[in-house]
Amino acid sequence: MFRTALTMAAAAVALATPLAARSQDKPDGQWHGNASLGGTLSSGNNDSLTLSLNASTSRATTEDKISLYGVGNYGRSKVGGVKTTTADLLRLGGRYDFNLSQDWFSFGAAEGETDKAGAGVRDRYSLNGGVGYHVLHSDQHTVDLFAGAGYTDTHFTDGTSDKGAQALFGEESKHKLSDTTTLNQRLTYYPKSGDLGTRVNFDAGLATQISGSWTLNTGLSSRYNSEVPAGLKKTENLLTVGFGYKF
Secondary structure, eight states, rough: HHHHHHHHHHHHHHHHHHHGGHHHHOOSOOEEEEEEEEEEEOOOOEEEEEEEEEEEEEEOOSSSSEEEEEEEEEEEETTEEEEEEEEEEEEEEEEEESSSSSEEEEEEEEEEEHHHHOOEEEEEEEEEEEEEEEEESSEEEEEEEEEEEEEEEETTTTTEEEEEEEEEEEEEEEEOOOEEEEEEEEEEOOBBTTTTTOEEEEEEEEEEEEEEEEEEEEEOOOOOEEEOOTOOSSEEEEEOOOHHHHH
């Protein structure tokens, strides 16, 4: 149990940093972002290896913003001579936001993902777009509401597949709690549509600057999918604590 907890925490360091880094967006037309690498290696009665890589970058101006990100998480274990892949997540995506006015903005996004060991997803591709409204926008706090529609094509490891159009609704906020601490959160809801099940994604991150560009990050990620392969749980939760580096 203790080894599993350590492995999960180290492997998920990268998952906590991108959300925290988004609070550092500056409309200066320059690229800003972060990158992190983590891993664990153990040998003895049980052998295990976990590697995680995460990178995100964004370029913001007073008119628009481009955001790119990538997440990788690989793990394997060997118990009693039997090798098992415990994690094989790879997610790549991007989003473009365009300010229609001081309060309204439009967005378009694309994402590709594979997560066979964790969620039974052989591959998933999605395209979506919509509009959003800045409920609150200041140097210390921002609150946005957004809605739109998209197309998702998912192939599961059990041979089944789901694809079709799906609406989305969500909210996100960013808060500068002090000169060194920021808090971000986002909730996105995808209602059931045709073959596509209901999905709910929630992410939250707390980042505290500890020295120079190094930060201490705490993150919470929760994923719900009403349609999953037999034997898998519909909800996955992940609590992480780790270090990050921003540039």
